[in-house]
Amino acid sequence: MKICVIGNSHSSCVRKALNEFKPRLDCTLTFFSSSGSNILDSSFKGDSLIPHTHLLRESWKFTSGGDEVLNFRDFDAVWIVGYPASFNELARRAIALTKPFSQQFRDAAVIESRPGMRHIANYLSSLDYPVFVTARPNRAVSPRAKSENLGDLYDSYSSHVGEIFSSQGMTFLPQPILTLSSMSTTKLEFSRNGVGLGKEIRNQELESKKGDDDVTHMNEHYGLHLLDMLQHVLRTESSAK
């Protein structure tokens, strides 16, 4: 199976996990990554996603290994990485927006939680092949910081958010439970030497941005957990057929 990964800086940990650990997967991954919300400078035309800025074009060219345009016909599935808000925030939205809020409002608030995701959500839900979605990681902060205890709610949160993405034809991959602390932050060990993407084209290579202080971007060990989860879902779906 050929999967295109549309991601921002949060996809870098996956790329690094592939480079470092060379895990055996049932699929090949081609990255179309660019920092922040650069994807807003693109538009859909037929089966393609076309970049409109030099920066986005060069980012995709660099991260994909040569492709400046994303042609969906070249792939069997899409994996969105890092464009939605964090798992915690998505769960909070899904839980908070019950009656009298409408289902449509709740769905929009969860699926289109960040501008990048809003830009691509409608198109993705219209695709007739699998779309997997991974949120940006919860922040990795000191356990002393105030945070709700996810604990037993993990399954409930995953299921709430999963149902919402599923209603739009997308499969939500929750943050792997092994990466979460009891306080629902990402465990500090996954943020050490976390990797992002440079803002300049010349720095599009994976880079450890702030070392231990980067509570936003995770490292290759976190990326490996994401790959495990993808692999698990692919096998589950495959055996279901």
Next chain:
Amino acid sequence: MNPYENLPSRAFWRSAIAERSAFDIDELWQPKFKISTKGKVSTFGSCFAQHIGRALQANGYNWFDAEPAPSLIEPEILRRFNYGIFSARTGNIYTTTLLLQWVEWALGIKEPPQDSWQKDNRFYDPFRPHIEPNGFVSHEEMLVSRQATLEAFRRTLVESSLFVFTLGLTECWRNTEQNYEYAVCPGTVAGEFDKDKHTFVNLDVKSVSQALIKSIRLIREVNPKIRFLLTVSPVPLTATASGKHVLLATMLSKSVLRSAANEVALKRRYVDYFPSFEIINATPFKGMFFEPNMRGVNPAGVRLVMEHFFSGQKSKTSKGSESSQDAVCEEELLDAFGRKP
């Protein structure tokens, strides 16, 4: 000595208008009362009312959002679902008769009908058909949402210290079988038009003012201290069902609304009128505040309207704000008789 002799310069066209740049015209509004930044201010009405709500918020006034969404949702999504546009999710209340209907429902004087419109298996609220981008998933969901809005609207009536209402239209559609008014003509957004029960009404000055007076009376019964600020939307009609040319229908509609607002405000110390309609439409402004379609009001127009609003409020607090400029009167008859050279 004649009645014009000692009038301020704003009373004379030449000194107030002709000798000034449009952007230097001032004293268009002498507020009857000062609007507190602490008291809750609610805004409803035609689409122009949303500009007033936004500007009040931006300038430190306590704009009342009685039906808020959770704060973590992106502003763009909130706008799409009409959160934070008006003080409750009523959508546009174009006419004073529709306002009265909302007031009577919110205060429990009348029961809202349970009707919904359907289109492509989605359910639309006939009284706020644009409130959800693609309607509701079920009739029940629509009713739950409307009930939440009615409760929020009631809170605005009971808790606000100022109720700003922008009068937008005189043309409306009524259900003659059950005697209620729709927000838009059935069959346009959703639903089906039935000529036997859907009737076009073009309100006259008396109907507009009576509905407004009754609304004000009902609101003051539950909130005796509340004050009202009326404005007329400067935005022309999109379409008319009156059989007249849309330009003529617009001018008639706005004239009726302006007259009614004047009548209601003139006799009540707790009701004021703010001239947003005049600032956008009057000849000195040469239509410069309209978008190329000559209907939408551009941001510069909105900005100027709100500048007049806030400078009017400021003058209410600072004494001696009357212009001391003298006008030399030669051209117009009233000018000539009003001021001695």
